[in-house]
Each structure stands twice: as C-alpha cells, then as structure tokens.
Amino acid sequence: MNTTVNQEIVVLGGGYTGVLATVRLARRTRRAKVRITLVNPSDRFVERLRMHQIAAGQQLANRRITELLDGTGARFHRAAATGIDPAARQVTLSDGATLHYDTLVYALGSATDTERVPGVADHAWTLNDPVRAHHFSERLTELAMAGGTVTVVGGGLTGVEAATEIAESHPDLPVTLVAAAEPGSMMGPGARAHLDRAFERLGIVRRIGVQVDKVLPQAIRLSTGELIASDLTLWTAGVRVPPLAADAGIATDATGSVITDATLRSVSHPDVYAIGDAASVVQPFGRLHGTCQSGMPTAAYVADAIARRLRGREVPPFRFGYVHQPVSLGRRDAVIQFTNADDTPKRWYLTGRVAVRYKDIVSGSPWPVFGMSTRMTVPVQFSRGGRRTRDRV
Numbered sequence: 001m002n003t004t005v006n007q008e009i010v011v012l013g014g015g016y017t018g019v020l021a022t023v024r025l026a027r028r029t030r031r032a033k034v035r036i037t038l039v040n041p042s043d044r045f046v047e048r049l050r051m052h053q054i055a056a057g058q059q060l061a062n063r064r065i066t067e068l069l070d071g072t073g074a075r076f077h078r079a080a081a082t083g084i085d086p087a088a089r090q091v092t093l094s095d096g097a098t099l100h101y102d103t104l105v106y107a108l109g110s111a112t113d114t115e116r117v118p119g120v121a122d123h124a125w126t127l128n129d130p131v132r133a134h135h136f137s138e139r140l141t142e143l144a145m146a147g148g149t150v151t152v153v154g155g156g157l158t159g160v161e162a163a164t165e166i167a168e169s170h171p172d173l174p175v176t177l178v179a180a181a182e183p184g185s186m187m188g189p190g191a192r193a194h195l196d197r198a199f200e201r202l203g204i205v206r207r208i209g210v211q212v213d214k215v216l217p218q219a220i221r222l223s224t225g226e227l228i229a230s231d232l233t234l235w236t237a238g239v240r241v242p243p244l245a246a247d248a249g250i251a252t253d254a255t256g257s258v259i260t261d262a263t264l265r266s267v268s269h270p271d272v273y274a275i276g277d278a279a280s281v282v283q284p285f286g287r288l289h290g291t292c293q294s295g296m297p298t299a300a301y302v303a304d305a306i307a308r309r310l311r312g313r314e315v316p317p318f319r320f321g322y323v324h325q326p327v328s329l330g331r332r333d334a335v336i337q338f339t340n341a342d343d344t345p346k347r348w349y350l351t352g353r354v355a356v357r358y359k360d361i362v363s364g365s366p367w368p369v370f371g372m373s374t375r376m377t378v379p380v381q382f383s384r385g386g387r388r389t390r391d392r393v
C-alpha cells in the first residue's frame with residue numbers, strides 16, 4: 001500500500017465525463033492516500049444524450065450520483081462552482097464553501113447558447129435542463145390537442161434527433177426544422193438520403209440555408225425579415241461552455257474551453273486537467289468536437305493519467321479516433337454513419353432496426369458502465385487510439 005501520497009483531487013461537474021473520471025479514479029487510487037470530491041449542482045445524473053426523449057414525453061430513470069459513489073471512497077459535494085483561484089489552488093462554491101485541490105479535473109460540459117440570438121432566452125425552449133424539457137413535453141401535448149405548430153431550430157444532430165422524436169410522438173403536430181446548413185452534411189450520401197427519407201416519412205417541413213435573427217413569442221424571424229409562425233420553439237443551435245476557467249486566467253480558446261497539452265492538462269496550469277465538452281483537445285486531424293464519443297475516453301484517460309502520475313509513472317499522450325456518427329430518428333429508426341478516425345464518413349452505414357439497436361447500445365444510459373467502473377477497469381469505448389486508456393496502473 002502506498003502511504004506517501006496525500007492528495008486532494010476535486011472534480012468539477014458531474015455529467016458524463018466528470019462521473020466517469022470520479023469513479024474510475026476512485027477505483028485506480030483505492031490503495032493511495034487520496035481524497036476525491038465531485039462537485040455538481042444536483043445529485044441527479046442528467047442524461048443529456050437522451051434529453052430529446054424527455055422533451056418528446058418519455059420518462060428516463062432517475063439516477064442518483066450519491067448512490068453510485070456510495071462505497072467508492074469518493075465524496076459528493078452538492079453545489080455549483082462559482083470561481084477558481086489557481087494560485088491558491090482553491091475552488092469557491094455556491095454554498096459558501098471553499099475546496100482546496102492539489103489536482104483539479106475540469107468537467108463542466110457545455111449548454112445550448114441562449115445569448116447569441118435575441119429572444120431565445122425569453123421565448124424559446126432548450127434541452128439544457130430535464131425539468132424544463134419535461135415542461136416542454138407537456139406544452140407539446142397541449143399544443144397537439146389545440147392544433148399548433150412547433151419549430152426546431154438547429155440542423156446539428158441534436159436538432160435532427162429532437163425534430164424526428166417530436167414528429168414521431170405527435171404525428172398530428174406540424175413540425176418545422178430550421179437550419180443554416182443541410183442536416184447530416186457530415187455524413188456520406190447514403191446516410192444523408194436515409195435522413196431525408198425519414199424527414200419525408202415523418203412529415204417534417206425543412207427550411208434549410210436560412211438564419212434566424214430573432215425569436216418572438218409565437219414566431220421566429222429570419223434574417224430576410226420573413227416570419228415563420230411557431231407556437232413552440234425549441235432552440236438547439238450552438239453551444240457555450242461555462243466561463244469559470246477563462247475568468248480564473250486558465251488558458252482557454254475563443255470558446256472558453258480549456259486548452260490542453262498532450263496529456264490533457266491545462267497548458268497554463270498543469271495541476272488542472274480538462275475533459276469533455278469544456279476541454280479543447282487537439283489530435284493530429286484537428287480539434288475534437290463536443291460528443292460523448294470523444295468525451296468518455298478523455299475522462300477514462302485522465303483518471304488513468306492522474307493515477308499513474310501519483311505512482312511516479314510515465315503518462316503516454318492521449319490518442320483518439322472517431323468511429324461513428326449515431327443518430328436516432330425517433331424510436332423506430334436511426335442512421336449510423338461509420339467514420340474514419342478524423343470523423344469523415346466511410347462508405348458503410350446502418351439504418352432501420354439494426355441501427356436502432358446499435359444506437360441504443362452506444363447512447364443508452366451510461367449507468368451500467370459507471371457501476372462497473374467502481375469495481376473494475378472498464379474499456380470505455382472502442383475508438384482507435386483509445387487503447388492506451390486500458391493500460392493497467
């Protein structure tokens with residue numbers, strides 16, 4: 001047993017990456033003198049990947065982070081981080097507490113940006129919060145009975161998944177998808193054609209290649225001045241990351257994400273690691289974009305890297321390659337575009353029931369993986385270059 005280490009490790013953010021990093025680190029440092037504290041505003045684990053399902057009226061299991069951490073040795077502090085003092089190595093919290101850290105894991109994720117376009121914060125709904133998403137689903141049901149219109153703004157995967165889920169669960173409700181760029185433009189022609197057929201089948205009206213410049217109480221306004229009537233507007237266009245790192249003087253890129261080195265430490269503050277959506281991670285093919293597919297490997301890698309360094313061992317650089325773009329199209333259809341490591345499409349893709357099954361496996365609840373990670377080192381996700389995250393410490 002190693003009795004020389006005495007380290008305070010604070011993990012900020014209890015989303016997909018923060019929770020995985022915490023349980024994996026607790027497992028990997030179980031014989032070391034380490035105290036791990038996970039900080040999150042809520043004890044409820046939010047399955048962001050499936051928020052569009054809540055918005056369409058489905059129920060998801062209520063998962064408690066404290067139940068998961070029970071018996072792992074890691075502590076849970078329910079609060080929001082309000083500031084970081086890197087010189088003092090302290091985090092201030094919304095409940096007035098301060099936490100000292102020797103190592104900080106920055107896993108604050110991202111949220112839909114409601115500031116960039118006027119009216120979004122006041123008149124549009126987002127998938128940022130499960131309680132609000134549930135209220136949205138109630139409004140949808142009322143609207144379906146009253147005869148209204150729904151608009152989903154944003155042609156990224158979140159917008160596509162939300163629009164198809166809503167259209168499938170409310171077949172009589174007119175759904176319009178408004179986007180600046182063609183949905184699925186990063187997919188190959190076969191997968192894109194399947195996406196188009198799904199939109200047709202579900203009766204989703206598409207307004208593509210347009211910019212929304214204002215959201216009004218019952219309409220959206222395009223940059224051309226045209227108004228599109230919308231009783232209920234769901235905004236999925238653009239994300240932002242919390243400003244804490246930038247406010248603390250930790251080096252960030254233009255989006256506010258923490259710039260990391262080859263082992264995912266802040267380039268300005270090596271005692272700060274960054275993972276998930278709030279980290280700027282660059283691979284030979286470019287910067288990773290915010291997905292669980294890349295986020296979960298960053299979390300597993302950082303847990304392993306911290307454990308290795310505590311034992312005085314070398315840490316190999318983080319390596320990652322994309323495998324797929326899995327997109328649900330309601331509960332009965334999906335499209336999976338297989339990709340090269342740099343996320344460009346391969347020729348192969350799956351559709352229909354096989355794709356639904358595949359999507360369920362890769363984007364289902366991470367809870368079983370978290371649970372297993374409290375007891376063993378779980379290979380997190382198949383991704384080329386991710387094998388290093390499975391090295392034993």
Ligand SMILES: Cc1cc2nc3c(=O)[nH]c(=O)nc-3n(C[C@H](O)[C@H](O)[C@H](O)COP(=O)(O)OP(=O)(O)OC[C@H]3O[C@@H](n4cnc5c(N)ncnc54)[C@H](O)[C@@H]3O)c2cc1C
Nearest residue numbers: 013014015016017048080081108109276277290291292293
């Ligand atoms: C509808 C939807 C569908 C998606 N589908 C997919 C998909 O199919 N595949 C895929 O790979 N990705 C998908 N994504 C993206 C995926 O959800 C994110 O990449 C992933 O959640 C990032 O994990 P994270 O841990 O970085 O952030 P999050 O999971 O967002 O967690 C961040 C955590 O930090 C907490 N936090 C925030 N501020 C503070 C603070 N000040 N103090 C303390 N805690 C704080 C939050 O409450 C949250 O718990 C989807 C996203 C959405 C919205």
